[in-house]
Amino acid sequence: MTQLENEIRNHVVENIKDYVEIPMCDIHHNLFNQDYWVIGYHNAEQEILKHGSVFDAISKIKEYEEFNFGEVYTDLSSSERVCNMLVYILGEECLNGCKSAYDNWDDNLTDDIAEQIINELRSRSSSLPDQK
Helix, strand or coil: CCHHHHHHHHHHHHHHHHHCCCEHHHHHHHHHCCCCCCCCHHHHHHHHHCCCCHHHHHHHHHHHHHHHHCCCCCCCCCHHHHHHHHHHHHHHHHHHCCHHHHHCCCCECCHHHHHHHHHHHHHHCCCCCCCC
C-alpha cells in the first residue's frame, strides 16, 4: 500500500462518522468530491509522488476514465487535477473494498455500519489511528 492510499484510508476512518444518515451510495462523493484533496501545483506534485510516479497516476486516471466514461476528461497537464482525480479514484477503491459498504449500499450510513467500515480499514493497515 502506498503512503497516499494509507492517508486516504485514514481520511475515511477519521471522517466517515460525519456522514451518518446519508445514503451509503453517496459517502464516497461526500468524502472525496466535496472539496479538493490538495490545492497548489507543488503540493499536488508531492501528493502524487506519495503514490508513485506521475506517469503511474496519469495511467491510472486514463484507464479509469476510459473504462467509466469512454474518454479522458481530466486535464492531465494540471498536477492539481491529476492529484485530486487520483485521490477520487483511490477513495472509491478504498470504499469499494469494504464488505460493509457493499452490503449496505442501498441503506443510509449508520454508526454501526461506519464502525464496521472503520474496523475493516484498520484491519488492512497497521498505520491507521485508533478510534478517538
